Amino acid sequence: MLFHNFSIHINSDCSLLVQFEEKPNLKLTEFIHSFIASIPQLNLKSYTESVAAYQSILLIFDPLNWNYQESIKQLEQCLSKFEPSKFFEPKIIKIPVCYDSRVAKDLTAFCEVKNISIKELIALHTKPSYRVEMLGFLPGFLYLFGLNEKISLPRKSVPDVKIPAGSVAIGGTQTGIYPIDSPGGWHIIGRTPISLFTPKQKPPAIANPLDFIQFEAISYDEYLNYVD
Numbered sequence: 001m002l003f004h005n006f007s008i009h010i011n012s013d014c015s016l017l018v019q020f021e022e023k024p025n026l027k028l029t030e031f032i033h034s035f036i037a038s039i040p041q042l043n044l045k046s047y048t049e050s051v052a053a054y055q056s057i058l059l060i061f062d063p064l065n066w067n068y069q070e071s072i073k074q075l076e077q078c079l080s081k082f083e084p085s086k087f088f089e090p091k092i093i094k095i096p097v098c099y100d101s102r103v104a105k106d107l108t109a110f111c112e113v114k115n116i117s118i119k120e121l122i123a124l125h126t127k128p129s130y131r132v133e134m135l136g137f138l139p140g141f142l143y144l145f146g147l148n149e150k151i152s153l154p155r156k157s158v159p160d161v162k163i164p165a166g167s168v169a170i171g172g173t174q175t176g177i178y179p180i181d182s183p184g185g186w187h188i189i190g191r192t193p194i195s196l197f198t199p200k201q202k203p204p205a206i207a208n209p210l211d212f213i214q215f216e217a218i219s220y221d222e223y224l225n226y227v228d
Contacts, residue, residue: 006079008072014063016071017056018079024054024145029133032057033209034084042078044071052134052209054143092129092212095177095192097168098223099125103191104167110187114151121189122217124148129212130175140179140197140205144213147175159185166192168215179205190215193226 005021022028036050036057044059046066051058061071099122101107111118130144137143147170155171163169163184168177171186178184179196196206207213218226 008075010068011058014066015058015060016068016075017058018075020055022055024133026131028055029131029210031082031084035079035082038082038085042074044074044078046071051136053136054133090210090212091207092214093207094214094216095194095206096218096222096226097126097190097192097215098218098220099190100220100223102220103164103223104188106187107189110153110170110189113153116151121151124151125170125175125189126215126217129214132207132209132211132213134209135205138179138182138197139199142176142179142196142205142207142213144175147173149173153187155185156187159183160188163188164191166194166196168192191223193223 007019007021009017009019011017020028020032032052036052039047039050039059044061046061047059048062049060051060059071059075061068098104099107099118107118107121111121114121116124125148128146128148130146133143133145135141135143151170152173153170161183163178163182163186165178165180165182167184167188168190169175169184169186169188176186177192177196194206198204
């Protein structure tokens with residue numbers, strides 16, 4: 001599938017932003033990541049790296065050897081005729097999650113606002129296989145698509161100063177996992193005892209875009225056994 005409706009903007013003295021008009025969807029996500037995987041074969045001059053998002057690609061160049069006009073022209077030609085290919089097999093990654101207020105500070109309040117029981121929340125949250133749309137905000141933070149609209153909830157108006165690593169959260173129509181201790185404004189409904197980001201590993205994150213995440217509920221005692 002071709003995506004002709006895009007624009008290219010100068011983002012900084014060493015980067016360009018490709019913005020797609022299409023609303024976020026699976027085909028666009030596949031196109032973006034397939035294009036990024038193909039860049040080494042496109043011979044983009046002075047190119048160093050790229051960052052993918054829902055509807056855009058940030059391309060970074062060596063500012064000492066960069067002709068932005070030439071790069072824009074090259075990108076326009078490549079993108080207008082690029083046909084995505086299947087560049088890797090998505091993995092299904094199972095992640096244990098403890099849905100217990102002792103490790104999830106917002107769990108009780110969240111269920112009260114949504115007028116559901118904790119048991120219902122667990123059933124709704126663990127049923128889908130969530131597609132990894134992108135990584136961002138923090139190293140290894142997974143933005144996951146597929147949340148049941150019954151448990152969507154706008155992010156907090158006042159973010160928390162510190163959210164523990166492994167916290168499983170809901171923000172708007174998305175769910176995700178905080179890989180490290182961090183401030184954040186999503187609602188914490190659970191916590192996983194496993195590590196999601198290990199800098200010395202290659203790749204360092206537990207999952208890549210287009211992989212699938214399946215949450216599996218564990219008890220508080222099982223959570224403690226993992227931690228110990």
